[in-house]
Amino acid sequence: DSGVTQTPKHLITATGQRVTLRCSPRSGDLSVYWYQQSLDQGLQFLIQYYNGEERAKGNILERFSAQQFPDLHSELNLSSLELGDSALYFCASSGPTGGSPTDTQYFGPGTRLTVL
Amino acid sequence: AQTVTQSQPEMSVQEAETVTLSCTYDTSENNYYLFWYKQPPSRQMILVIRQEAYKQQNATENRFSVNFQKAAKSFSLKISDSQLGDTAMYFCAFMRARDDKIIFGKGTRLHILP
Numbered sequence: 001d002s003g004v005t006q007t008p009k010h011l012i013t014a015t016g017q018r019v020t021l022r023c024s025p026r027s028g029d030l031s032v033y034w035y036q037q038s039l040d041q042g043l044q045f046l047i048q049y050y051n052g053e054e055r056a057k058g059n060i061l062e063r064f065s066a067q068q069f070p071d072l073h074s075e076l077n078l079s080s081l082e083l084g085d086s087a088l089y090f091c092a093s094s095g096p097t098g099g100s101p102t103d104t105q106y107f108g109p110g111t112r113l114t115v116l
Numbered sequence: 117a118q119t120v121t122q123s124q125p126e127m128s129v130q131e132a133e134t135v136t137l138s139c140t141y142d143t144s145e146n147n148y149y150l151f152w153y154k155q156p157p158s159r160q161m162i163l164v165i166r167q168e169a170y171k172q173q174n175a176t177e178n179r180f181s182v183n184f185q186k187a188a189k190s191f192s193l194k195i196s197d198s199q200l201g202d203t204a205m206y207f208c209a210f211m212r213a214r215d216d217k218i219i220f221g222k223g224t225r226l227h228i229l230p
Binding site: 002031033035042043044045048055056058088090092094103104105106107109110112 | 151153158159160161162163166207215216217218219220221222223
């Protein structure tokens with residue numbers, strides 16, 4: 001158990017809908033990262049937040065957005081869903097309080113999103 | 117742009133044997149980190165081992181060790197005395213020190229056979 005929690009575990013929805021994925025980082029970690037794992041694209045970095053602020057952006061679509069709240073949990077919002085958005089979405093956290101933000105990332109169990 | 121290449125899509129070895137998974141990367145950075153992550157059938161991503169580019173000594177974690185060749189930009193993973201529980205997808209990953217974005221390779225699916 002990495003200490004990172006993600007909810008829900010599975011999500012099934014229809015095209016055009018909007019969903020929210022939730023992540024709670026390890027206790028004390030300030031950074032949260034979101035990744036998408038799909039069969040055709042592999043594992044791709046989407047976005048990173050550090051202590052509530054966006055720090056780095058990867059291949060994140062404009063239909064997707066994220067935020068990190070004062071209690072450091074994060075949410076990834078996916079809207080106008082398409083069939084191709086079906087994937088496993090991972091959250092990872094790193095950076096214990098006071099430490100460098102460049103630290104090992106520990107992954108949550110993932111949320112499997114199926115868009116029908 | 118950084119790239120990570122894993123040239124072995126799939127491998128199979130007998131239990132108790134030693135296996136080496138290959139990884140090469142391309143970067144112009146001098147300060148970076150390399151990782152091997154394991155993804156078993158449960159789909160959980162588990163950190164296996166980490167190497168800082170400024171360290172010449174190869175990282176070791178129990179049965180797992182790396183051969184880090186900075187000049188050749190090579191970072192292979194050796195699993196000794198392989199066990200059935202080592203069956204998983206293994207991802208090589210690169211992270212430059214000035215940001216925390218990890219770039220993953222496509223993965224090597226490893227089967228440990230009884």
